[in-house]
Amino acid sequence: MTTVLTGKIAWVLLVIGWYVIRYPFERRAKRRRVEKSARGRAETIRMLISLCGLGIVPGIVVATGFPSAASYVPSPIQTGLGLLALVFALVLFRLTHKALGKMWSVSLDIREKHELVTKGIYRHVRHPMYTAFWTMALAxxxxxxxxxxxxxxxxxxxTLYFLRVGPEEAMMEETFGDEYRTYRARTARLIPGIY
Structure with missing residues (x-):
């Protein structure tokens, strides 16, 4: 099996893994009432841009090879690093969903009886879901x-991250006040001890 084919198969498995992890949380989230939401046209556009970058464009490349002029032959080391990033991203993605539990939302929503999640992976990072997605993009x-x-x-x-993280943190601060400010002061945004 070539490194190109290995990479394509791995990317497809990454997408499947993402869906398998997320699906049960998405189903449960639909049952909980949303008290406050920052969804709207801007959020829809951000989500579509992210979907194009992480789903549609690579899906076209995997399925058709287009645009072939932008393709190159990867080294086995590159593909190996991609596999490591894939595993790390899916593990982090799962840990994030597990820690959020009932508080999970696909968008900027505050659910009924929403609690600030500071356990599990959230003890170390405020936005581990974004860390997982950055790692997926790297993979x-x-x-x-x-x-x-x-x-x-x-x-x-x-694009999604840089346009969304500020409004998301503002929403959390508005909802949880000093509890969120204290939490923000002791945690990194994406990478423990760095950023």
């Missing part, structure tokens, strides 16, 4: 040896 760039597919994930998710 995609390493696994799919195509400059368009690689950059699409980083740009697509990066």
């Amino acid at each position: 995609q760039a390493l696994l799919l040896p195509n400059l368009v597919a690689g950059l699409a994930g980083l740009i697509g998710f990066g």
Whole structure:
């Protein structure tokens, strides 16, 4: 099996793993009433940009090879690093969903009887879900040896992240006040001890 085929298969498994982890939480979330939401046109656009970068564009590249001019032959080391990033991303993604439990939401929502989650992976990082997605975007760039597919994930998710993290933190501060400010002061945003 070539490194290109290995990377494509791994990327497909990453997408399947993402869906398998998320699906039960999405079903449960629909049963809980939303008290406050920051959804709207801007959030929909951010989500679509991220979906294009992490799903649609790489899906087209995997299925068709288009645009072939942006493709290159990866080294086994690159593909191996992509596999490690894939495993780390899915483990972190699962830990994040497990810690959030009933508080999980696909968007900027405050649920009925919402509690600030500071346990599990959230003891160390305020936004481990975003860390998982950044790692997925990195895995995609390493696994799919195509400059368009690689950059699409980083740009697509990066757009969502940089336009959403500020409003999300403002919403949490408005909802939880000093409890959130104290939590924010003692945790990193994405990487423990760094950022």
